[in-house]
Amino acid sequence: MEVEFKALLDDLDVLEKSLSDPAPIHKLRSHVENLATLSKCNPHRRSKVKELSSEVVDSNPYSRLMALQRMGIVDNYERIREFSVAIVGIGGVGSVAAEMLTRCGIGRLLLYDYDTVELANMNRLFFRPDQVGMTKTDAAVQTLAEINPDVVLESFTMNITTVQGFETFTSSLTNKSFCPSKEGGSGVDLVLSCVDNYEARMAVNQACNELRQTWMESGVSEDAVSGHIQLLVPGETACFACAPPLVVASGIDERTLKREGVCAASLPTTMGVVAGLLVQNSLKFLLNFGEVSPYLGYNSLKDFFPTMKMRPNPQCSNVACLQRQKEYIFAKPERDAAAKAKMEADASTAIDEGPLHDDNEWNISVVDDENEKDTTKAASSSDTLPEGLTRELPVADEYEKAIAIASGSGETEEEDDLEDLKKQLEALNAA
Amino acid sequence: MEVEFKALLDDLDVLEKSLSDPAPIHKLRSHVENLATLSKCNPHRRSKVKELSSEVVDSNPYSRLMALQRMGIVDNYERIREFSVAIVGIGGVGSVAAEMLTRCGIGRLLLYDYDTVELANMNRLFFRPDQVGMTKTDAAVQTLAEINPDVVLESFTMNITTVQGFETFTSSLTNKSFCPSKEGGSGVDLVLSCVDNYEARMAVNQACNELRQTWMESGVSEDAVSGHIQLLVPGETACFACAPPLVVASGIDERTLKREGVCAASLPTTMGVVAGLLVQNSLKFLLNFGEVSPYLGYNSLKDFFPTMKMRPNPQCSNVACLQRQKEYIFAKPERDAAAKAKMEADASTAIDEGPLHDDNEWNISVVDDENEKDTTKAASSSDTLPEGLTRELPVADEYEKAIAIASGSGETEEEDDLEDLKKQLEALNAA
Numbered sequence: 062m063e064v065e066f067k068a069l070l071d072d073l074d075v076l077e078k079s080l081s082d083p084a085p086i087h088k089l090r091s092h093v094e095n096l097a098t099l100s101k102c103n104p105h106r107r108s109k110v111k112e113l114s115s116e117v118v119d120s121n122p123y124s125r126l127m128a129l130q131r132m133g134i135v136d137n138y139e140r141i142r143e144f145s146v147a148i149v150g151i152g153g154v155g156s157v158a159a160e161m162l163t164r165c166g167i168g169r170l171l172l173y174d175y176d177t178v179e180l181a182n183m184n185r186l187f188f189r190p191d192q193v194g195m196t197k198t199d200a201a202v203q204t205l206a207e208i209n210p211d212v213v214l215e216s217f218t219m220n221i222t223t224v225q226g227f228e229t230f231t232s233s234l235t236n237k238s239f240c241p242s243k244e245g246g247s248g249v250d251l252v253l254s255c256v257d258n259y260e261a262r263m264a265v266n267q268a269c270n271e272l273r274q275t276w277m278e279s280g281v282s283e284d285a286v287s288g289h290i291q292l293l294v295p296g297e298t299a300c301f302a303c304a305p306p307l308v309v310a311s312g313i314d315e316r317t318l319k320r321e322g323v324c325a326a327s328l329p330t331t332m333g334v335v336a337g338l339l340v341q342n343s344l345k346f347l348l349n350f351g352e353v354s355p356y357l358g359y360n361s362l363k364d365f366f367p368t369m370k371m372r373p374n375p376q377c378s379n380v381a382c383l384q385r386q387k388e389y390i391f392a393k394p395e396r397d398a399a400a401k402a403k404m405e406a407d408a409s410t411a412i413d414e415g416p417l418h419d420d421n422e423w424n425i426s427v428v429d430d431e432n433e434k435d436t437t438k439a440a441s442s443s444d445t446l447p448e449g450l451t452r453e454l455p456v457a458d459e460y461e462k463a464i465a466i467a468s469g470s471g472e473t474e475e476e477d478d479l480e481d482l483k484k485q486l487e488a489l490n491a492a
Numbered sequence: 493m494e495v496e497f498k499a500l501l502d503d504l505d506v507l508e509k510s511l512s513d514p515a516p517i518h519k520l521r522s523h524v525e526n527l528a529t530l531s532k533c534n535p536h537r538r539s540k541v542k543e544l545s546s547e548v549v550d551s552n553p554y555s556r557l558m559a560l561q562r563m564g565i566v567d568n569y570e571r572i573r574e575f576s577v578a579i580v581g582i583g584g585v586g587s588v589a590a591e592m593l594t595r596c597g598i599g600r601l602l603l604y605d606y607d608t609v610e611l612a613n614m615n616r617l618f619f620r621p622d623q624v625g626m627t628k629t630d631a632a633v634q635t636l637a638e639i640n641p642d643v644v645l646e647s648f649t650m651n652i653t654t655v656q657g658f659e660t661f662t663s664s665l666t667n668k669s670f671c672p673s674k675e676g677g678s679g680v681d682l683v684l685s686c687v688d689n690y691e692a693r694m695a696v697n698q699a700c701n702e703l704r705q706t707w708m709e710s711g712v713s714e715d716a717v718s719g720h721i722q723l724l725v726p727g728e729t730a731c732f733a734c735a736p737p738l739v740v741a742s743g744i745d746e747r748t749l750k751r752e753g754v755c756a757a758s759l760p761t762t763m764g765v766v767a768g769l770l771v772q773n774s775l776k777f778l779l780n781f782g783e784v785s786p787y788l789g790y791n792s793l794k795d796f797f798p799t800m801k802m803r804p805n806p807q808c809s810n811v812a813c814l815q816r817q818k819e820y821i822f823a824k825p826e827r828d829a830a831a832k833a834k835m836e837a838d839a840s841t842a843i844d845e846g847p848l849h850d851d852n853e854w855n856i857s858v859v860d861d862e863n864e865k866d867t868t869k870a871a872s873s874s875d876t877l878p879e880g881l882t883r884e885l886p887v888a889d890e891y892e893k894a895i896a897i898a899s900g901s902g903e904t905e906e907e908d909d910l911e912d913l914k915k916q917l918e919a920l921n922a923a
Contacts, residue, residue: 069523076516085507092500107611107621117755119610126615128757132715161760164615179550180538184557184595189638190538207620284563324548326559329592330772337765341792351793361772362782366797
C-alpha cells in the first residue's frame with residue numbers, strides 16, 4: 062500500500078501546481094497522510110536472516126532455539142534449515158504443527174489441503190475469523206509467511222485421494238530442488254499426516270511406502286478427548302495397512318457416512334497437545350536427540366499416555382510395504398556391521414585417559430551421576446521429608462519396567478536370529 | 493479507516509465540481525478507491541453471539557464444542573460462559589492457554605503481565621512480529637478480541653511481585669461484578685500461573701491461599717525439553733510453599749542471577765503441550781468431566797508423563813496455608829456427610845428398573861461393556877494377531893497398578909482416621 066499512497070500524494074502535488082487556490086489540496090493531503098499512517102498499524106514484517114545467530118538480544122528470533130545447543134540438548138540446531146517437512150491436512154492439528162515448525166525455523170514446508178476456513182473451525186488454534194472463506198492453504202501461507210519469512214512455503218490446494226491429486230502429491234515429494242544433495246527417492250525429510258479420514262491416511266501410506274519415506278501419523282478421536290501419534294518407517298515398522306482399523310467404510314464414499322446435522326466434537330487443547338507431541342517427535346527425529354516414540358497415545362480424561370511398538374505384518378495387503386519389508390530383511394547384515402563398527406568406535410573413545418592432574422590437593426573425587434542416583438534411591442530418603450509428604454514419582458526407567466510387568470511380557474528380543482529371518486523371507490515370498 | 497476514505501472521496505467530489513477539467517480528479521478517485529479496497533483485506537470480525545448453538549453449520553463457531561454434550565463428555569457445555577479465569581504471565585505458556593480458553597468461549601479472562609513482545613519471543617506460539625514493542629497484555633487483547641468477541645477480556649499491565657502490583661492483583665481477583673452470585677471471597681473460578689520465576693509463583697501462592705482460591709501452576713525447564721502442571725487447592729493439597737524448590741535465590745533479586753549473554757532455551761512444542769495439558773485440566777475442573785490431575789509432568793526426551801499427589805505440609809512456612817489446612821480438617825465431618833449422602837443418592841438411582849419391554853421377539857440381550865472387556869482380555873487374544881505383531885498396550889488401570897508396584901507403595905489411604913486428624917491439628921496449633 063505504501064507505493065499506492067506515494068503515487069496518490071505525487072498526483073496531488075501535480076494538481077496543486079495547476080490550481081490557483083491550494084487550500085482544498087492541503088485538506089486532501091492531510092487526509093491521505095492520515096490514512097497512510099493508519100495503514101501502517103500493521104507494517105512490521107521482519108526481514109530475512111542469513112545465518113542463525115545464538116546472540117542473546119531481544120531482536121534475535123533464534124536466540125532461544127540456538128540455546129538448545131549451549132544446553133547440550135541438540136548438537137547442531139542450525140541443521141534445521143536444511144530440512145523439508147510435508148504436512149498433509151491443515152486442520153486443527155496440521156495448522157498448529159505448521160506454525161510450530163515455522164517458528165522453529167524449519168527450512169521448507171509443503172502444505173496440502175483442499176478445504177476452506179469456516180467459522181466452525183474457530184474452536185481450534187491458528188485460523189482467524191478474518192480468514193473465513195479463504196482456502197486453508199492460502200490462509201496458512203499468509204499467517205506463516207508473516208511469522209517467519211525465512212521458511213520456504215509451498216502450498217498445494219488439492220485432495221490427495223483423487224487420481225490427479227495423488228500424482229501431484231507424489232511428484233511434489235520427489236522434487237529435490239531445495240536440497241539437491243539429498244539421498245534416496247524423496248525430496249523431503251519427513252511427512253506428517255494430519256488428516257481426519259481413513260482414505261487420506263491410506264493415500265499417504267501408499268505414497269510413503271512407494272518412496273521409502275519415513276512419516277508420522279496423527280489423529281484425534283471424534284469425542285475430542287483423546288489422540289495419538291505414530292512413527293512409520295517403511296519396511297521397519299508396521300505401515301498403516303499392516304494393522305488397519307477394525308471398522309472402515311467399504312465400497313462407499315466415507316464422507317457420505319457422516320449423518321446430516323451431526324458433527325464430531327473438537328477441542329483446541331487436545332489438538333494442541335497432539336500437534337505439540339507430533340512436532341516434538343519430529344524435531345527429535347530430524348535433529349537426532351532424545352528418543353522418538355514409535356507410538357504415543359493421549360487419553361485426556363485420565364492424563365494417560367500409552368506407548369507401544371508395532372512391527373510390520375508379513376501378510377500386509379500393501380504390495381509396496383511387502384517390498385520394503387524384504388529390503389529391510391536383506392539389509393540386516395549391513396545394519397549389523399554398522400552397529401558393530403559404531404559400538405567399537407564408542408568403546409575406543411571411552412578408554413580411561415587417567416586423571417588430568419597428578420596432584421589432588423583438595424581431595425576432590427569424581428562421583429558418577431548414575432551411581433549417585435542409585436545411592437539416593439537406596440537411602441531411606443522418605444525420612445527426610447516433612448510429615449504429610451510422600452514421594453510418589455517413579456523415574457522413567459522404573460516406569461518402563463513397570464509397564465513391562467503390567468503387560469505381562471518382558472522386552473521383546475530386538476535382534477532376530479537367522480531362523481526367524483528365513484521364515485519371514487519365506488512368508489514374504491509366498492505372499 | 494472506512495470513515496476516513498469516505499471523507500476523502502467526498503472532498504474529491506467537492507473539488508471536482510469547482511474544476512473545469514475533471515480528469516485529474518478521476519485519476520485521484522481511482523487511486524483512493526483502490527486503497528480503500530486494499531485496506532479491507534482484513535475486515536472480517538465476527539459479531540457476538542447471544543447463545544451457544546449446537547446447530548451443525550459452517551458459520552457456527554461453537555458447533556464443535558457443543559458436540560461435546562451430544563458425545564456425552566460434558567453435561568452442560570454452555571456453563572463455560574459463566575466462568576472467569578485469571579492467567580498470570582502471558583508468555584509462551586500463558587498466551588497459548590489464553591487463546592485456547594478464548595476459542596473455547598470462556599466467559600471472562602483476566603490477563604497479567606508487565607513485559608513487552610520481542611522478536612526473541614517468536615520461537616513460541618501466539619505473538620506476531622508486527623506486535624513487537626507492544627505490551628504482551630495489549631497484544632494479547634488485540635489478538636483474542638479478534639478471535640472471539642464474546643469473551644470479556646480484562647488486562648493488567650503490571651508486576652504482581654511489587655507491593656502495589658500485589659494489591660491490584662488480589663483486589664482484581666475479588667471483583668465479583670461479572671458473576672455477583674458467586675460464593676466465597678474470590679470473583680474468579682480458577683487462577684492459572686504461567687510465570688517463569690519463583691518470586692511470582694510465591695506471590696500467586698500467597699494471594700490464592702488468602703482468598704481460598706484454587707489455582708494451577710505450570711512450568712517449563714530451562715533446557716526447554718520438560719515441563720509440568722500442578723493443581724493447588726488451599727488447605728487440601730500442598731501449596732507452593734509446602735514443598736519449595738531445593739535451590740532458590742535468597743536475599744538478592746532473582747533476575748540479577750541471570751548471567752549476561754546467557755538465556756534459557758525454549759520450544760513452541762514443549763510450551764504448546766504444557767499449555768494444552770493445563771487448559772485441558774482447567775476444562776475438566778470447570779465443566780466437571782474426567783479426572784483432574786493433581787500433578788502431571790512432561791519429559792519430552794522420553795515422552796514420559798509422571799504423576800503424583802502432594803498433601804499439605806503441617807510445617808509450611810506460609811501462615812495462610814496453615815489456616816486453610818485447619819479449616820480443611822475442621823470441615824471433615826461435613827465432607828463425610830456430603831459424600832455419604834451422594835453415595836446413597838447414587839445407590840437409589842441405580843436400582844434396577846427391570847426391562848423396558850416384556851416381549852423379546854428378536855432375543856436381544858444386553859451385554860455389559862465392562863464384562864465384555866474382561867472377556868476379551870481373558871481370552872488368549874494374541875493368537876488372532878498376524879505374525880510379527882504383538883500387543884504392548886496396557887490399559888489405563890493396569891498402568892496405574894504398575895506405577896504403584898514400581899514405586900513400591902500401594903495407594904495411600906485417602907481417609908485419615910481420628911487419631912491422625914488429632915495429630916495434624918496439634919502440629920498445626922504448635923506451628
